[in-house]
Amino acid sequence: MSDRTKEIREFFSDYDSKDIIYIYTDGACRNNQKEENVGAWAYRLENMGHSKEDFGTEINTTNNIMELKGCIEALKAIKNKNKKTIVISDSQYLVSGINEWIYNWMSGDRWKNSNGKNILNKDLWMDLLKEKIKFIDIEFIKCGGHSNNDGNNRVDKLCNFAMDDIERVIGKNI
Numbered sequence: 001m002s003d004r005t006k007e008i009r010e011f012f013s014d015y016d017s018k019d020i021i022y023i024y025t026d027g028a029c030r031n032n033q034k035e036e037n038v039g040a041w042a043y044r045l046e047n048m049g050h051s052k053e054d055f056g057t058e059i060n061t062t063n064n065i066m067e068l069k070g071c072i073e074a075l076k077a078i079k080n081k082n083k084k085t086i087v088i089s090d091s092q093y094l095v096s097g098i099n100e101w102i103y104n105w106m107s108g109d110r111w112k113n114s115n116g117k118n119i120l121n122k123d124l125w126m127d128l129l130k131e132k133i134k135f136i137d138i139e140f141i142k143c144g145g146h147s148n149n150d151g152n153n154r155v156d157k158l159c160n161f162a163m164d165d166i167e168r169v170i171g172k173n174i
Contacts, residue, residue, distance in 0.1 A: 021085045022046040023074045024151030025094075027066025028159040030167075036060065038166050041070030042158035044151055045077060052077065055158045057166040067091040068124040070155070071098075075131035085138040090145030090152050098128060098140050 022045070029039035039062065042055035054073060058066070071087060071094055078085065089095055102125055105111045111119045119125065132138055143149045146156065 019083055020047070021078060021080075021083050022151065023071075023078075023085065023087045024149075024155045025067075025070040025074050025087060025089050025091075026152065026155035026159050027063055027068070027070045027091065027094075028156070028163065029061055029063040029066055030163055032063045038163045038170075039063065039066040040159040040162035040166070041066045041073065042155040042162065043070050043074035043077070044155050044158075045074060046151065047083070053154075053158060055162045057162045059166070059170070064091075064093050065121055065124065066159075067094045068121055068128055072124065072127050072131055075128075075135070078135075081135045083137075085135050087138065087140045088143050088149070088151060089140065090143050090147075090149075090156075092142060095140045095142040097125065098132060102129060 024044040024046075025042070027039065027041045029037055031037035032039075036059075038057060038059055040055055040057045043053065045052045054077065056069070056073065058069075067089070071089065074087070105113075105119050105122075105125070111122055113119055143152050145152065147153075
């Protein structure tokens with residue numbers, strides 16, 4: 001178990017660990033913002049000594065879209081939304097977006113960033129918020145990417161595996 005995971009679990013020591021669902025989520029895109037690219041999302045759920053993983057791929061996407069989709073798919077996969085749930089991601093975009101920015105975007109139905117431009121991926125942000133509010137107790141935490149966090153490293157590997165696989169299927173390295 002990584003130091004960050006231990007730290008998170010100690011922080012929530014007032015909860016019985018079997019009552020906490022840990023979600024690790026990631027998104028990736030090779031050649032992000034280029035005309036041709038491949039992307040992937042992945043998640044890992046952990047609860048009471050059990051785990052579940054899933055991933056998906058897309059062609060011609062963005063890293064941010066994959067980050068959002070990974071989290072949305074993870075939240076959809078959880079049946080018991082009454083348990084304490086902790087989402088752990090290395091994406092500042094995802095964590096700050098759902099914890100802070102989205103409430104500013106929604107005020108007055110603006111959906112504009114600080115520069116006055118329309119928010120990208122509004123449909124995905126709305127989907128994520130719809131999933132988030134189904135949970136009784138959910139928290140989103142930022143972890144370091146490519147660090148000693150086992151869960152984060154696992155979903156990063158799943159994303160890379162998925163992108164390798166789709167590149168084999170389409171017959172080219174992007």
